[in-house]
Amino acid sequence: MSEETSDPTAVAEPVVTGEPAPVVQSVAAARGPLALEAIGLNKDFRLSRTQTLHAVQDVSLSLYKGGVVALVGESGSGKSTVARMLAGQERPTSGSVIFNGKPVDLKSRSAFRAYKSEVQYVFQDPFSSLNPVHDVGYHLSRPVRLHQGRSVEVQREVMALLEQVRLTPAAQFKPKYPHELSGGQRQRVSFARALAAQPSVLLADEPVSMLDVSIRLEMLNLLDDLRKRLSLALLYITHDIASARYFSDEVLVMYAGQVVERGPAEDVTQQPAHPYTQLLIASAPDPDNLGSVLRSGNVAAGAARIGRATSGPAPVGCPFATRCPFVDDKCRAENPALQRITADRAAACWHLDRAAPALATGAIA
Numbered sequence: 001m002s003e004e005t006s007d008p009t010a011v012a013e014p015v016v017t018g019e020p021a022p023v024v025q026s027v028a029a030a031r032g033p034l035a036l037e038a039i040g041l042n043k044d045f046r047l048s049r050t051q052t053l054h055a056v057q058d059v060s061l062s063l064y065k066g067g068v069v070a071l072v073g074e075s076g077s078g079k080s081t082v083a084r085m086l087a088g089q090e091r092p093t094s095g096s097v098i099f100n101g102k103p104v105d106l107k108s109r110s111a112f113r114a115y116k117s118e119v120q121y122v123f124q125d126p127f128s129s130l131n132p133v134h135d136v137g138y139h140l141s142r143p144v145r146l147h148q149g150r151s152v153e154v155q156r157e158v159m160a161l162l163e164q165v166r167l168t169p170a171a172q173f174k175p176k177y178p179h180e181l182s183g184g185q186r187q188r189v190s191f192a193r194a195l196a197a198q199p200s201v202l203l204a205d206e207p208v209s210m211l212d213v214s215i216r217l218e219m220l221n222l223l224d225d226l227r228k229r230l231s232l233a234l235l236y237i238t239h240d241i242a243s244a245r246y247f248s249d250e251v252l253v254m255y256a257g258q259v260v261e262r263g264p265a266e267d268v269t270q271q272p273a274h275p276y277t278q279l280l281i282a283s284a285p286d287p288d289n290l291g292s293v294l295r296s297g298n299v300a301a302g303a304a305r306i307g308r309a310t311s312g313p314a315p316v317g318c319p320f321a322t323r324c325p326f327v328d329d330k331c332r333a334e335n336p337a338l339q340r341i342t343a344d345r346a347a348a349c350w351h352l353d354r355a356a357p358a359l360a361t362g363a364i365a
């Protein structure tokens, strides 16, 4: 579509004022050791000689082994760009990615391969991610050989992977071609292919959004089970905040390239602080009935309502200004930075006192 910004001097700095981004403790830290960290990631795309899109602005997040962090936001908010930068597929305009305590440097092919075996990216579309001319066994044996070496018993490993993603009896699925599988079965093959690398981090980009609503819950349960058994650090990307609450520890809400709110999944969904999160929650089905809701398809209806309300981010000031019921002149002029609300929560809004009075009064200075 367009190329990466090559001349940083040609890019206008985003207007971000207020305090520097706060350090917020992630509740996912209780699950296990830190695996992957994004610090102040920015990504600009040059759209034309005069136009630059700030697709991702100052995004920081931490993934811990055995923990799930959800990145939630509507289409175009920058979620996949964050994931691609974490996966090493897109170079950040600025900011850094830290893996196991060291800055990620993917200059050589071998470094990229070693990193890829630790950090796997599962795409949203199970239909285009598998090659129609190869069977399931081929799709899995290649990464097993690549990442686990020649000494491993490849076919036994392939069978074990199929069992891990509950494609059983494994012997029946191994010779099947993608067109012989349902969407859910193909997504299971995609998960198995990612696991063949024996990664410590899994970036799951809208893994259930293209699947039939009737099997979404089952797939999320499978992901959760894999996370637990393999102690994976999981980034779950979704436009559906109800499913984020369902199985993530921490939620980061993105709007127009920025994280506008973050905190424990339960708190953010029960008592949203930012007006955009409030809109997402109001448009989503009742999270307490998520199981039945996922099966009924109301999630998609909620997302569609949000989509219709979009009128684009404001060019300056707070990106949510064009949609916010609390907007005033200050919002139109200056973009608020994330402010800490409690030790593990933060939101980027000038008027939390009006948007979430109960939270604002207990705010940590």
Ligand SMILES: Nc1ncnc2c1ncn2[C@@H]1O[C@H](COP(=O)(O)OP(=O)(O)O)[C@@H](O)[C@H]1O
Pocket (backbone or CB within 6 Å): 001, 002, 003, 045, 046, 053, 055, 073, 074, 075, 076, 077, 078, 079, 080, 081, 082
């Ligand atoms: N290669 C690219 N060139 C130009 N714009 C891009 C490119 N990749 C993504 N974008 C734009 O960046 C924004 C964020 O995209 P994306 O990260 O895919 O959002 P999401 O995953 O939340 O839907 C969108 O406006 C998208 O059009």
Ligand code: SF4
Pocket (backbone or CB within 6 Å): 274, 275, 276, 318, 319, 320, 321, 324, 325, 326, 327, 328, 331, 336, 348, 349, 350, 351, 352, 355
């Ligand atoms: S109140 Fe202002 S700063 Fe807060 S979300 Fe609305 S427009 Fe943005």
Ligand SMILES: [Mg+2]
Pocket (backbone or CB within 6 Å): 079, 080, 081, 205
């Ligand atoms: Mg995306």
